[in-house]
Amino acid sequence: MSKRSAAGKKPQTKLGHLGRDPALYRGFVNPPAYRGSTVIFPTFASLVADDQEFSYGRICTPTVKELQESLAELEGGDACFLSSSGLSAITAVLLAFVEAGDHLLVTDSVYKPTRRYCNEVLKRLGVETTYFDPMIGAGIAELIRPNTKLVFTESPGSQTFEVQDIPAIADAAHKAGALVAMDNTWATPLLFKPFDHGVDVSVHAATKYIVGHADAMLGAVIAKGDRCVEALAAIHDAGGMCPGPEDVYLGLRGMRTMGVRLERHQASAIALAEWFAGRPEVERVLHPAFPDCPGHALWKRDFLGSSGLFSVVLKPMSKQALAAMVDDMELFGMGYSWGGYESLILPFDPRAYRSATTWDAKGPSLRIHAGLEDLDDLKADLEAGFERAAAKS
Numbered sequence: 001m002s003k004r005s006a007a008g009k010k011p012q013t014k015l016g017h018l019g020r021d022p023a024l025y026r027g028f029v030n031p032p033a034y035r036g037s038t039v040i041f042p043t044f045a046s047l048v049a050d051d052q053e054f055s056y057g058r059i060c061t062p063t064v065k066e067l068q069e070s071l072a073e074l075e076g077g078d079a080c081f082l083s084s085s086g087l088s089a090i091t092a093v094l095l096a097f098v099e100a101g102d103h104l105l106v107t108d109s110v111y112k113p114t115r116r117y118c119n120e121v122l123k124r125l126g127v128e129t130t131y132f133d134p135m136i137g138a139g140i141a142e143l144i145r146p147n148t149k150l151v152f153t154e155s156p157g158s159q160t161f162e163v164q165d166i167p168a169i170a171d172a173a174h175k176a177g178a179l180v181a182m183d184n185t186w187a188t189p190l191l192f193k194p195f196d197h198g199v200d201v202s203v204h205a206a207t208k209y210i211v212g213h214a215d216a217m218l219g220a221v222i223a224k225g226d227r228c229v230e231a232l233a234a235i236h237d238a239g240g241m242c243p244g245p246e247d248v249y250l251g252l253r254g255m256r257t258m259g260v261r262l263e264r265h266q267a268s269a270i271a272l273a274e275w276f277a278g279r280p281e282v283e284r285v286l287h288p289a290f291p292d293c294p295g296h297a298l299w300k301r302d303f304l305g306s307s308g309l310f311s312v313v314l315k316p317m318s319k320q321a322l323a324a325m326v327d328d329m330e331l332f333g334m335g336y337s338w339g340g341y342e343s344l345i346l347p348f349d350p351r352a353y354r355s356a357t358t359w360d361a362k363g364p365s366l367r368i369h370a371g372l373e374d375l376d377d378l379k380a381d382l383e384a385g386f387e388r389a390a391a392k393s
């Protein structure tokens with residue numbers, strides 16, 4: 001089956017068949033990682049007309065095209081642009097839709113480096129950012145000004161997991177003539193369909209579940225509608241935001257197994273979250289599929305499932321006890337970039353950077369990524385961690 005017949009099939013089938021056409025690659029199942037800068041034009045007439053499908057390695061290669069088309073099709077967008085990281089995909093979106101004198105609305109739960117770009121770079125360029133409570137819903141209408149061009153959402157927040165009312169936010173934004181962008185990394189193109197909920201542009205840190213093995217950096221922007229596609233094509237082209245060939249190849253390879261990996265990540269994360277909920281050390285579990293999570297009902301209404309990342313708020317515990325727990329984990333690594341096959345544990349404190357909302361948890365918080373390891377082994381590792389913490393306090 002070629003990629004042309006994959007369109008219209010179910011998502012798991014698409015994952016295996018989009019973005020490859022053995023007939024184009026002498027029968028080989030996978031398209032190769034095209035390494036290339038120069039593309040040769042056959043004639044002067046062709047050069048002048050710029051009529052080749054590929055013209056320069058930075059702009060596009062066959063490998064890039066395969067993954068771009070696959071992700072656009074999976075999410076239901078009109079076009080996809082790959083970049084060298086999730087963050088560069090985010091900055092492309094911000095730069096595509098605002099200019100000096102404009103106003104930007106950004107969720108208070110946003111990925112921290114997105115906030116830094118707004119507060120440092122966009123501010124210097126004369127763009128003002130207001131942060132909004134992720135639970136604001138239709139109330140966002142009150143924050144929209146005549147010069148508000150873009151509302152940037154991220155649902156759920158990747159540390160605090162508030163699920164946002166994207167349709168209500170999009171409705172208010174569109175009524176005022178503003179566009180809506182969404183960081184959809186947590187749900188991947190499989191578990192939330194941004195364009196069915198009013199989003200104009202979605203962004204993915206493909207570094208996470210799409211690559212899926214913690215071995216490459218990659219970003220993707222997916223756009224709906226001619227206006228958004230044209231603005232993004234211009235910024236992507238002018239900015240030279242190309243990813244490396246191996247990383248694109250790893251993105252295509254990761255995509256093949258993303259569906260089965262996500263099923264396992266989802267099941268293990270839910271099982272671990274249930275386990276945490278029953279522990280005496282735990283104050284609260286922040287997982288969109290659990291009723292304690294802000295916006296749980298919205299998750300139930302709008303999402304097709306959950307991935308492997310969630311948080312727990314612990315009851316107060318000393319720094320030494322927390323360190324004793326996380327320092328000697330056998331299986332859970334302490335690191336930022338999630339979405340790989342391995343389990344992670346990360347203490348965090350959003351108090352330092354929130355501005356529109358407060359974080360009033362009394363104890364420390366842990367962000368957990370449920371990897372693909374055996375569930376009993378993971379629970380045993382966490383249980384030993386709590387025992388080390390108890391021995392220190």
Ligand SMILES: *Cc1c(COP(=O)(O)O)cnc(C)c1O
Nearest residue numbers: 085086087111158185205207218
């Ligand atoms: C990791 C992450 C990013 C940034 O992606 P990089 O590829 O690391 O630059 C953006 N948004 C979210 C929600 C993330 O988790």
